[in-house]
Amino acid sequence: MTTKRGFTTTLLHSDRLQKPEHGALHKPIHTSVTFGYDDVQDLVDVFQNKTSGYAYSRQGSPTVNALEYKVTQMEKGFASVCFATGMAGIASTILALIKQGDHIVASSYLFGNTRSVFQSYMDMGLDVTFVDATDVANVESALKPNTRMVFVETIANPATQIADLEAIGKLCEQKRILYMVDNTMTTPYLFNPADVKASLVANSLTKNIGGHGNALGGCITDTGLFDWGSYPNIYDVYKKGDVKKWGITQIRKKGLRDAGGTMAPEAAHYISIGAETLALRMDRSTANAMALATYFEAHPNIKKVFYPGLENHSQHNRAKKLFKGFGTLLSIELVESMDCFAFLNALQLVVKSSNLGDTRTLSIPVAHTIFNELGKEKRAEMGISDNMIRLSIGIEDKDDLIADFAAALG
């Protein structure tokens, strides 16, 4: 960013100030798969990373590039690479940066599909230790001489545990370990992992950033804080030029280009438009979430409320210190006498659906769906009961949401 403008101003004017053709205010949707050059030397220079430009859009296109620039600005980062989905970003980045013999420490409270990806890599021989990352001591005692990465989420889904983000950042900096933070649940509007020394930030753009449930996308941002010169897994071909670029180049080449989880230009356009109102939507939906959490806490048919905004949440003070707001993820556990399916079916407004970070409020029974593959025993270990419901709070009028829940709770 050249000037220090506010979050929303920066997003709204990002495309225009890059001067797209015809004075367009939005970066146009460039659908061309390949790009032609009059002089073959120019094509060769793009291939060899000597100039920036486009060759084949699996590894980059102008519309997606404009979105990457926006995410970089939102995250106060150095550079970003977009992917077809959040999962493509996470899976491809690990593929790009980790080698046989490496060890990763990951939070045991992970998005289910991220956990599943780690399991696949473990089945191929990667050593991963899962720890309760709400306390840095657990991360530190799991470290090994070959630990290359610590991976955590900001607010975990569905039980809203908050990793010891700041202390883990200091630990990773001191030990020169890659620190990768999935910022999806907070979004760069509520929190920048760069502020706690994260090396890499993952965002599912499908969720609050795109925000309207109409496009899939993911993004990996290099914060510029990690010294890639000391990282043993950079291939010689990418050890060229500015050392700050080595990591993101390897993610683009070995992650995006080789695994091919490329974002479509149409999706980049939808997500860019959605992101323009991220701040407005987050202010509204986090206020709705706080109001609902307070309402649920006082309701006799609700046994437990999981929301970092509540003072009795185990990491409430951490959330208050680090985040601009407490997020849109809110889980509840009904009392045993309430039937979870009957309650959900009684909701008229709240949609029964997976996904998170939509403009609409969504609800899902956790044990039967997103954590079903885990089995009853593992769920019990994680404190997930059969009566737990995950909510993603939207931007509806607050009183309508409360009325809908009130009616269903009886």
Ligand SMILES: *Cc1c(COP(=O)(O)O)cnc(C)c1O
């Ligand atoms: C949804 C989600 C992902 C995956 O994103 P997709 O775009 O659905 O692939 C990763 N991490 C978290 C925390 C998520 O909520």
